[in-house]
Amino acid sequence: MITRTSKIKKYFIVFTDITIIILSYFFALWFRLHSGLFSPASHFALTFEHLITIFVVTFFQIYILYEKGLYSEKYFLRRIKQIPIIIQSSLFAIIILLFFSYVTKENPFLERRSVIVIAFFLEIILMIFFRIFVFRKFFHVLLKKGIGKENILIIGKRERAERLKLSLLDFDRFRFVIKDIISENINVDKIKKRVEDKDIDTIFLIEDGIEKNNIINIIALCKNKNLQIFLLSNMFDLAVSNVDLTTFEGIPVVELTQKNMLVNIFFKRMMDILLSLILLIFLLPFFVIIGIMIKLDSKGHIFFLQERIGKNGKKFKIIKFRTMYVNNDENVHKEYVIKFIKEGKKDESGIYKIKNDPRITKVGKFLRKFSIDEFPQLINVLKGEMSLVGPRPPIQYEVENYDEWHKRRLSVKPGMTGMWQVSGRNKIGFEDMVLLDIYYVENFNIWLDMVILVKTFFVVLKREGE
Numbered sequence: 001m002i003t004r005t006s007k008i009k010k011y012f013i014v015f016t017d018i019t020i021i022i023l024s025y026f027f028a029l030w031f032r033l034h035s036g037l038f039s040p041a042s043h044f045a046l047t048f049e050h051l052i053t054i055f056v057v058t059f060f061q062i063y064i065l066y067e068k069g070l071y072s073e074k075y076f077l078r079r080i081k082q083i084p085i086i087i088q089s090s091l092f093a094i095i096i097l098l099f100f101s102y103v104t105k106e107n108p109f110l111e112r113r114s115v116i117v118i119a120f121f122l123e124i125i126l127m128i129f130f131r132i133f134v135f136r137k138f139f140h141v142l143l144k145k146g147i148g149k150e151n152i153l154i155i156g157k158r159e160r161a162e163r164l165k166l167s168l169l170d171f172d173r174f175r176f177v178i179k180d181i182i183s184e185n186i187n188v189d190k191i192k193k194r195v196e197d198k199d200i201d202t203i204f205l206i207e208d209g210i211e212k213n214n215i216i217n218i219i220a221l222c223k224n225k226n227l228q229i230f231l232l233s234n235m236f237d238l239a240v241s242n243v244d245l246t247t248f249e250g251i252p253v254v255e256l257t258q259k260n261m262l263v264n265i266f267f268k269r270m271m272d273i274l275l276s277l278i279l280l281i282f283l284l285p286f287f288v289i290i291g292i293m294i295k296l297d298s299k300g301h302i303f304f305l306q307e308r309i310g311k312n313g314k315k316f317k318i319i320k321f322r323t324m325y326v327n328n329d330e331n332v333h334k335e336y337v338i339k340f341i342k343e344g345k346k347d348e349s350g351i352y353k354i355k356n357d358p359r360i361t362k363v364g365k366f367l368r369k370f371s372i373d374e375f376p377q378l379i380n381v382l383k384g385e386m387s388l389v390g391p392r393p394p395i396q397y398e399v400e401n402y403d404e405w406h407k408r409r410l411s412v413k414p415g416m417t418g419m420w421q422v423s424g425r426n427k428i429g430f431e432d433m434v435l436l437d438i439y440y441v442e443n444f445n446i447w448l449d450m451v452i453l454v455k456t457f458f459v460v461l462k463r464e465g466e
Contacts, residue, residue: 017127319380
């Protein structure tokens with residue numbers, strides 16, 4: 001379960017793995033040069049280039065272990081399940097490295113393939129040793145001393161809740177502290193207050209007798225507050241999260257898994273910086289031309305700044321080319337959007353687009369047709385307020401009309417393009433858009449972003465944003 005203490009355990013294990021991998025390569029290099037078991041090597045001096053190579057190789061192997069789920073708590077506290085993952089991940093890494101060693105001619109470190117093989121076997125032995133004989137015992141000692149306990153809130157019918165309580169304590173009495181059980185008048189506000197008052201880490205939700213909409217909002221609350229939640233349910237069609245099946249003393253529960261996205265977030269940010277910088281430099285002459293067109297067409301500034309809601313509710317100023325006349329009435333759009341969110345109604349032009357909007361200038365219509373008005377948002381991306389790919393950034397009055405589960409889309413940076421733009425764009429309903437955004441939140445990675453960016457290019461060319 002992903003509690004605050006569990007994250008500390010993860011970081012500790014990741015740090016240990018990094019240390020093991022680096023030391024394994026240094027030892028393998030020393031063994032290759034000085035053991036006398038290999039043919040004499042030419043003069044070798046460790047350079048900055050070699051250190052960079054070791055860093056890249058280490059990061060690559062940690063990423064593979066992460067993608068294989070080795071840093072998920074369901075694995076790092078279970079001895080046997082970790083062994084095949086460690087071996088498979090390390091084997092995959094060594095195959096890739098050996099391939100690069102054949103094609104690399106400038107790096108003598110990679111040319112010594114015996115170093116890679118020795119390091120491979122050494123790191124497997126050390127990783128397995130630490131996980132089987134060190135980590136598990138060390139963490140259990142901490143639990144017995146009261147460090148790392150989890151505060152549990154159980155929600156559901158009293159009889160089943162009491163049975164689950166006993167099962168949890170039988171499963172791990174040192175780890176779980178049952179802080180409270182809510183069996184009556186179950187609603188999001190009540191749960192939110194109990195979570196804050198009792199400092200809850202994990203919630204077990206028994207689905208029987210609770211309305212589906214209420215369940216979805218409770219799940220969203222847990223996701224928004226970064227709480228772990230387990231669902232006792234036969235309802236597997238909730239398209240709001242990844243699921244995993246876990247048992248506690250024979251009682252099956254569905255774990256709505258909160259994936260650790262730190263690695264994906266890092267790569268995503270690097271891609272955002274690189275591509276937005278390149279595009280801004282390339283588009284700068286076109287920005288000048290567009291600016292002149294806007295000024296000749298109507299009075300007002302070239303750029304339009306508007307307050308939007310970003311990641312975790314943080315406000316920022318979005319930058320767009322001005323496509324409307326100045327001093328227009330915002331209430332037209334406000335009334336339209338609120339009605340759409342609350343009633344699911346839209347006109348034939350689609351979501352958030354008012355057909356034949358009189359507020360739009362002639363140049364503005366052209367800019368919107370090809371989504372050119374959104375190009376200045378590259379500045380927001382470079383500043384870190386937005387991403388190239390993500391949910392559409394809403395306005396404050398939109399968020400005020402969200403249900404709790406809608407707010408899940410605010411848990412990542414908003415994007416210039418996203419799942420809904422390439423999945424029907426303006427022709428889908430509000431809740432369908434939110435479900436697509438939540439799917440992205442739960443599953444985003446660098447490859448998905450690249451696919452969405454490519455699809456966006458073709459969508460714009462087809463003028464599906466009209």
